[in-house]
Amino acid sequence: MPPKLSFNLVKLPLLVPFTTSFGTQLDRVAHIFSLENEGITAYSESTTDVDPFYSYEDNVTAMHLIKDYFAKEIADLPTPAAFMERVEHIKGHEMAKAALEMLLWDYHSKKSGIPLHKYLGKSKGYADVGISIGMLEEDKLVPSIMNSLNKGYKRIKLKISKGRETRILSTARLSFPDAVLSADANCDYRIEDLELLKSLDQYGLAYLEQPLGHDDIVDHAALRQSISTPLCLDEAITSPDMAREAFQIDAVDIINIKPGRVGGLSNSLKIAELVHNYGGHCWVGGMLETGVGRAFNIALASNQLVDMPGDTSPNEKYFSKDIVRNIFKMDKGTISPFESPGIGVILDTEFMNMMSISTGEIQL
Numbered sequence: 001m002p003p004k005l006s007f008n009l010v011k012l013p014l015l016v017p018f019t020t021s022f023g024t025q026l027d028r029v030a031h032i033f034s035l036e037n038e039g040i041t042a043y044s045e046s047t048t049d050v051d052p053f054y055s056y057e058d059n060v061t062a063m064h065l066i067k068d069y070f071a072k073e074i075a076d077l078p079t080p081a082a083f084m085e086r087v088e089h090i091k092g093h094e095m096a097k098a099a100l101e102m103l104l105w106d107y108h109s110k111k112s113g114i115p116l117h118k119y120l121g122k123s124k125g126y127a128d129v130g131i132s133i134g135m136l137e138e139d140k141l142v143p144s145i146m147n148s149l150n151k152g153y154k155r156i157k158l159k160i161s162k163g164r165e166t167r168i169l170s171t172a173r174l175s176f177p178d179a180v181l182s183a184d185a186n187c188d189y190r191i192e193d194l195e196l197l198k199s200l201d202q203y204g205l206a207y208l209e210q211p212l213g214h215d216d217i218v219d220h221a222a223l224r225q226s227i228s229t230p231l232c233l234d235e236a237i238t239s240p241d242m243a244r245e246a247f248q249i250d251a252v253d254i255i256n257i258k259p260g261r262v263g264g265l266s267n268s269l270k271i272a273e274l275v276h277n278y279g280g281h282c283w284v285g286g287m288l289e290t291g292v293g294r295a296f297n298i299a300l301a302s303n304q305l306v307d308m309p310g311d312t313s314p315n316e317k318y319f320s321k322d323i324v325r326n327i328f329k330m331d332k333g334t335i336s337p338f339e340s341p342g343i344g345v346i347l348d349t350e351f352m353n354m355m356s357i358s359t360g361e362i363q364l
């Protein structure tokens with residue numbers, strides 16, 4: 001029997017609508033991939049969304065690339081690195097590449113009988129966890145931060161947008177003078193907003209995340225010279241080369257690594273190594289993943305080179321019921337990756353099928 005690749009497009013309602021500078025998300029609509037071969041079933045999740053708002057990729061473009069270009073390259077179950085070499089001539093589409101690259105990581109770690117966090121190497125056995133809080137009205141913001149601090153999150157990240165930043169950050173800082181706070185603008189500012197961005201220094205943020213263009217590092221370098229708050233890049237770092245260039249021109253202090261955005265776990269590990277060599281810091285972000293994508297993020301965030309708390313909250317922050325039976329629990333601001341082979345999740349296939357908009361098989 002040759003390997004079989006299938007997908008479910010699931011739609012899970014979010015417990016709380018998630019508002020960023022580019023919109024409000026009510027559901028997580030994600031492709032979950034399953035690869036079956038000789039009694040092993042591997043899983044992965046595409047980090048794309050319905051809309052191309054975070055990046056140019058979306059669920060439709062990802063499925064096009066996977067069906068028409070990438071799927072045939074995994075028929076002989078190559079290593080993740082070999083797969084990435086085969087698809088290197090196709091420009092961009094890192095999230096689509098990552099969906100299959102990570103499927104291969106899960107497959108090969110399961111075949112070896114090793115949990116993914118150990119298979120990746122240099123695991124510290126746990127991930128430090130922060131929380132990302134979408135934009136809320138003032139009366140909801142303070143209780144939400146209070147609740148997060150009580151739960152033990154090690155860092156509170158607040159989404160901001162142009163015009164709403166001062167109110168959000170002054171409210172948060174006034175109420176919580178000693179909390180570790182950061183702000184994420186998701187590209188909502190331009191270098192012309194320099195004076196406004198300089199004014200954010202007064203809030204003593206651990207870092208300011210991706211204030212400028214999604215494909216910019218040059219203006220970020222100029223901004224970094226003018227502010228005292230450390231600068232973190234997310235959207236702009238789409239590859240190990242972009243990470244290297246950002247450090248070379250002094251555009252960055254910290255990188256938010258999202259495996260989907262950079263083409264998977266091999267590139268994520270390369271970026272973590274590079275950040276370490278340049279004396280920077282990194283953490284693992286999230287894309288509101290279901291339990292499948294979340295398990296990859298926790299495994300990566302357990303790496304010794306990942307030295308800051310990430311956006312890898314337990315499943316229950318996002319969903320009343322997840323498509324996996326085993327959910328992550330946070331203890332004193334840390335989450336331990338699963339110890340069974342691969343990503344270690346037990347899929348609730350019945351519930352996943354119930355929540356699926358469409359399902360199908362993909363020709364290898």
Ligand SMILES: [Mg+2]
Pocket residue numbers: 184186209210234235256285
């Ligand atoms: Mg971000």
